[in-house]
Amino acid sequence: xxxxxxxxxxxxxxxxxxxxxxxxxxxxxxxxxxxxxxxxxxxxxxxxxxxxxxxxxxxxxxxxxxxxxxxxxxxxxxxxxx
Amino acid sequence: xxxxxxxxxxxxxxxxxxxxxxxxxxxxxxxxxxxxxxxxxxxxxxxxxxxxxxxxxxxxxxxxxxxxxxxxxxxxxxxxxxxxxxxxxxxxxxxxxxxxxxxxxxxxxxxxxxxxxxxxxxxxxxxxxxxxxxxxxxxxxxxxxxxxxxxxxxxxxxxxxxx
Numbered sequence: 692x693x694x695x696x697x698x699x700x701x702x703x704x705x706x707x708x709x710x711x712x713x714x715x716x717x718x719x720x721x722x723x724x725x726x727x728x729x730x731x732x733x734x735x736x737x738x739x740x741x742x743x744x745x746x747x748x749x750x751x752x753x754x755x756x757x758x759x760x761x762x763x764x765x766x767x768x769x770x771x772x773x
Numbered sequence: 774x775x776x777x778x779x780x781x782x783x784x785x786x787x788x789x790x791x792x793x794x795x796x797x798x799x800x801x802x803x804x805x806x807x808x809x810x811x812x813x814x815x816x817x818x819x820x821x822x823x824x825x826x827x828x829x830x831x832x833x834x835x836x837x838x839x840x841x842x843x844x845x846x847x848x849x850x851x852x853x854x855x856x857x858x859x860x861x862x863x864x865x866x867x868x869x870x871x872x873x874x875x876x877x878x879x880x881x882x883x884x885x886x887x888x889x890x891x892x893x894x895x896x897x898x899x900x901x902x903x904x905x906x907x908x909x910x911x912x913x914x915x916x917x918x919x920x921x922x923x924x925x926x927x928x929x930x931x932x933x934x935x936x
Contacts, residue, residue, distance in 0.1 A: 701911065702911070703915065705911075706911035706912045707915040710912070710915045727916065728916050731912070732916075734913060735913050735917060741909070762912075765909050765912040766909055767909055
């Protein structure tokens with residue numbers, strides 16, 4: 692029996708769900724969620740590059756490997772946070 | 774008989790007994806014998822060779838050949854200078870095309886030598902950089918959508934409620 696492997700293409704909805712997941716994880720630490728948001732803002736404005744984003748996210752998500760693994764899915768090809 | 778006897782004028786040669794007869798042919802018509810000034814080392818020219826069959830080494834050469842006059846060497850007249858030596862004109866090595874067209878301080882892109890143009894044409898053949906993955910941009914957009922001040926205030930309020 693062959694096992695079919697489907698590659699799920701990430702969508703904007705998946706990205707939104709991921710953000711909500713981060714928000715729920717840090718309900719008791721809203722400053723971490725805000726730091727993540729500010730990191731994304733800095734990247735969108737060109738103040739930092741992808742590698743800097745990864746370094747910051749690694750620090751914020753320390754102790755939350757599931758969040759880092761999910762973050763890898765949104766990174767450009769060839770770049771991994773873990 | 775001593776070794777030097779055969780060298781004296783009119784003396785008989787030890788090895789060549791007919792030397793005396795040959796010597797008589799080269800004497801002056803008056804009968805006065807002229808002593809030899811030098812001993813020949815090479816054969817004389819064919820015109821001056823004696824008719825008799827004698828060893829040329831012992832024959833006396835003609836007197837005329839003893840006083841050979843060499844031509845007077847040419848001398849440059851006084852006051853005249855040596856002829857001028859005309860040499861080929863100095864060949865100017867042509868400079869490279871770029872060094873002639875490209876003034877100092879100007880890059881190849883502006884000097885018109887063509888090197889800059891070649892670089893630009895080669896650069897155009899390079900394919901455009903691969904576009905960035907859009908998935909990461911979606912995360913950024915989603916994060917920016919959550920940048921709602923009111924929503925942040927709600928979060929702060931929820932944290933303070935349990936206290």
